Amino acid sequence: MGQFRLLWFFFLCLLGYEGLAKGVLGLACNWGLQSTHPLPPNIVVKLLKDNGFNKVKLFEADPGALKALGRSGIQVMVGIPNDMLASLASSVRNAESWVQQNVSRYISTYGTDIRHVAVGNEPFLHTYKDMFVKTTFPALQNIQAAIIKAGLGKQVKVTIPLNADVYQTDSGLPSGGNFRPEILDLMVNIIKFLQDNGGYLTINIYPFLSLQADPNFPKEYAFFNNTGSPLVDGSIIYTNVYDANFDTLISALEKNGFGQMPIIIGEVGWPTDGDPNANVDNARRFNQALLNRIIQGVGSPRRKTPPDVYLFSLIDEDNKSIDPGNFERHWGIFNYDGSIKYPLDMGNGRALVPAKGVKYLARQWCVMAPSATISDPNLAQSISYACQYSDCTSLGYGSSCGNLDAQSNASYAFNMYYQTMNQRKDSCFFSNLSVITTIDPSRPPCRFEIMIDIGKHELAPSSNKSSAARTKSLLTALMLVLALVICGTVL
Ligand SMILES: *[C@@H]1O[C@H](CO)[C@@H](O)[C@H](O)[C@H]1NC(C)=O
Ligand SMILES: *[C@@H]1O[C@H](CO)[C@@H](O)[C@H](O)[C@H]1NC(C)=O
């Protein structure tokens, strides 16, 4: 009897912990993989769960991520890159094969909870000209047919993540919103198709880009707790560009007979580096207010029910294209290694939880040798070589390392290359201009990073599997006993 009761209590206790771990509410975010040293997927999944994220969006059907997400309790939106659209548009067979290999397989084999397939990524972006205008809709139709054929029609919904530049307003007010004239018919057909199939319209909205692109943009208006001059649209007062932008979309939908169309915000966030407006203070201000709105369930003036909002982004990506700007590699609420950049209240006073179990390379850096001089004829070329193969986006004007003197500037570049090359011995050479040091050269806010260990460095410590495994199982047993004891005491 006593034993039975203890077991019962333990069971209740476990339920309680499970509820706690899942968090009071579900948050959603993007998980991008364009890093030279991606965190192991199981560490990222733990990071997501620890921080209350129960929805995640992937830009591609990455096998490691999809497997790690299996039976995690996290719902997944899996993306199809634009360069696959032509092939998927050309034959339903291709679409069936894609769905089989990248959706069905993970659902049935790994228990991955895939809920959405995102066909393309901002395919109608102005800067792409008309490159994907002909292939996107047929690809969407073929993927939808393939999902139904695979017997997943109820569970998996299609969508297309679109940039907010698919709509505009001629009056300058949200009420004047409509889709861009040259894609208006296409948008209407796509939205009709999504609606018929229970799909969502996904839109990415970037107040940061509004501010970054326009030197005359009123800075306060980019944030949610703006107290400056608002935008007046009839009886509605807009205090921030996010609501105004979102309601421009709502107006566009209403004008075309889709007033009830469900919407997902596919990306929204603020970067911390690579631009004078991209810093920790601004990112914290924007993202905290955004999170507060999500947690409180705040909608926009024209649509009171809030959409699902996928934060952009979870972690920094040091191998992303910087065509749009240096800030592209710094959107994470976490650094590349899952460490915390700035405090955030994730709801009910819950603080951010950093990634656990991350393995780093040795605590050493590559810096400019004391004997070298900045007038050395090889220096410029060495820095430019280092920055060609590693991420120097923090060195730019207004960025976290933008104020370094020439010597530290060179050191930063050398170190980034050295770390990106996994601290390989020959990667700290640079015509004899560099040396390895164990003294951290960081000058806050400029961080001289140490890369994470992805098992590619020369002196990999011969992993002592047997003893490591023993320690792990011992630890697990200990935790179990501890949990039992705590549970017993609490209840
Ligand atoms: C970085 O991206 C480029 C293409 O964008 C790719 O060719 C390269 O393999 C990537 N590097 C790493 C280390 O992932
Ligand atoms: C998905 O499936 C197709 C088969 O149609 C395959 O070629 C492709 O590489 C898979 N992976 C991704 C990430 O799309």
Ligand SMILES: *[C@@H]1O[C@H](CO)[C@@H](O)[C@H](O)[C@H]1NC(C)=O
């Ligand atoms: C609101 O804005 C002010 C600056 O005007 C800032 O100091 C404050 O932290 C912001 N509050 C939140 C919750 O972001």
Ligand SMILES: *[C@@H]1O[C@H](CO)[C@@H](O)[C@H](O)[C@H]1NC(C)=O
């Ligand atoms: C630092 O290095 C960057 C990248 O090569 C370069 O653009 C910048 O001019 C350098 N700044 C100084 C102070 O040397």
Ligand SMILES: *[C@@H]1O[C@H](CO)[C@@H](O)[C@H](O)[C@H]1NC(C)=O
């Ligand atoms: C580097 O230094 C070594 C020893 O002082 C010298 O032999 C070598 O030529 C130097 N290499 C370069 C590229 O300056």
Ligand SMILES: *[C@@H]1O[C@H](CO)[C@@H](O)[C@H](O)[C@H]1NC(C)=O
């Ligand atoms: C591995 O563990 C064994 C004991 O389990 C020990 O004798 C051996 O020295 C260890 N090897 C390394 C490289 O740590």
